[in-house]
Amino acid sequence: MGLDVSFDIFIVIDLIIMSMLLVVGIALVRLNNLFAVVMLYGVYSLLAAIWFVSLDAVDVAFTEAAVGAGISTVLMLGAMLLTSREAKPTPALRRWLSLGVVGVTGMALFYATFDMPNFGDANSPANSYVGLQYMYDTITEVGVPNVVTAILASYRAFDTFGEVVVVLTAGLGVMLILGIGTTRTRDGESPQSGDETTQSAPPVTTVLATENHHIVLQVVAKILIPIIVLYALYVQFHGDYGPGGGFQAGVIFASAVILYSLIFGMDETRRAIPAKVVQFGTALGVLIFGGLGLVTIAMGGKFLDYDVLTAADPILGQHVGILIIEVGVLVTVASVMLSIYYGFAGRYRELKDQDW
């Protein structure tokens, strides 16, 4: 097969990153210390993000780096702190049985790969039809250089609307299960873990004791947080022209707030961004997104058909439409991530430095 030189070098990089992913994956299985498992999962996500960049999926890499290595690691650490630090080792019988099941499934899937197209094949079914069509039509129909954004926000906007609603639903689920962190537990429903903290005043919501230490962290954070928020806005509004968009920007914005709360404490964060605002935001974003769909119907188009937004120039209408729904995505994603974080953080007992 005529692979050109640049593709050869690229394959070497691909092999190296894939091998590293494999090593981290195996290490994840072998470890029982949950702290190590969670941190390795962050490493795994970051490696996957690098791999996505090398495969031209820059938007995906962006999201994976922000979500996998950022938010989900924080959430898992939070859940680990609230539950336990060690996993019980698996009994030998169960280990071998699982290995058997996994081995058989793996062999079947392995056999199936023989029918798959070669890596990088331009003529494979996946790369031949609709993807190619989007590449040809985006310039004339949407007029946005980043084709990923064009598909996400215009061609498949209804699909994206569904995803945003799923994110909202997950946020509501966490709020219903854990609350949004205003009260830790109801009366008479203390945790059965046998802690001595249960009878004394429970609603301690500080994540880290922050009175007089972490000075270096505080100074660095005060410089970094505005830059992170600015970067989130850049990612948001530059999403038409480069990698980025509402999903990534929302997660980056949420991680800026989470960084703030990790260093300055939950009470300060609640003062800066009250839980009510966050709750309101989760629904507001979906409302903006769906509302624009209704507006396009009212103006005589189809649901989320931006061409009708400006009568004279359909391309301008597309630009305006994409801008508005990306704002909707940003608001919902950032608010849901924050409400989830508030829910978890509201359940912490006070955590002292020596606990780490």
Add this chain to the structure above:
Amino acid sequence: MVDFIVGHFNYWVIITLMMTGLYVIISTGNLVKKLVGLGVFQTSVFQLYITLSKVAGGRPPIFDKLPGYGTETKYGAAVDPLLGVIYSNPLPHVLILTAIVVGVSTLAVGLALVVRIREAYGSIEGDDIDEAEYKIEIASS
């Protein structure tokens, strides 16, 4: 033969990672570790999609400049943007981008349930929870 191995190596690694995730989900009783396994499984599915979207010698699906970008000419000029440049397939990128965000949201719901289970039963190990459940049933009957 070498072509075949190089062309399918990614699939094999991805399947191995997928099975690693599945193994963790089945074998461990610890609920947090189970969710980590689910995350590994999920990421391997993302990788399968992205590996399919790669085109040899391709570039990220972002046009350098639009026809008429920065000049007075309007969009939609008769310029073929694909002429001479290879781009990777953007569609799987879109599908996976949103799937990642939905993935972290569902992970959060799972973790929230784990936290509640710990509060109700005092443990997050499957065996201990079964035992506690059994005791409750005995006590109530």
